[in-house]
Amino acid sequence: MRLTNYEAYALSPISVGGNKIAFGAEGKRGFEPSPCADRDSLKCDKSEIYVLEFDPSNATIPNKPTALAPRFAVAGYSISPILSGDGKRVAFLNTNRKGNPWRYNIAVADIDGVVDGGFSVEGSAFSSGAFVGDTLLVNELFDDHYRILSADLSSRRVTGMGIKHSPEYLRTIEPITLLVDGQSAPW
Secondary structure (H helix, E strand, C coil): CCCCCCCEEEECCCEEECCEEEEEEEECCCECCCCCCHHHCCCCCEECEEEEECECCCCECCCCCCCECCECCCCCEEEEEEECCCCCEEEEEEECCCCCCCCEEEEEEECCCCEEEEECCCCCEECCCEEECCEEEEEEECCCEEEEEEEECCCCEEEEEEEECCHHHHHCCCCCCCEECCEECCC
8 A cells, every 4th residue: 555655765664653653764756855965964963764644544644745854853863763652752773973883872752853861872783672651672782692771761760681692602502492283393
């Protein structure tokens, strides 16, 4: 089903929450012109995040704008939005473009674009987030382990759990045998 006539040459997975739909995209037709000159695009604050109203009962996008305007154009470069279930919050990846390669932090904002927290990456990279009620979950990759962060956004309490993934550690884990209808898995 086609919901719009915007022409994107890059599109990230969509996220739906409440009556909103958010996605990352790059394109020319149907997108507001970038405030960044091509030669300065790596130095300019920009966002590839777009949010539209969504009517889930009719699977339509009411009030389609003529041109999509990026949301969450905060300091740095913003991508990969994830909406909360009620559509009132969004978590997204944002980099300040320092260093090489860039390192993306997690930013948390209300749907109107006011950033109200986030996490700075300490390892190599963050995954996109996932909301469960008022809690935001994110994975962080380190050289020898993953860390799963759980942030209760109402109390601002953050907890974490590490999971080792080094080859040496993985060799010490006892194999698991899967049974399906009494049959042992072939692997």
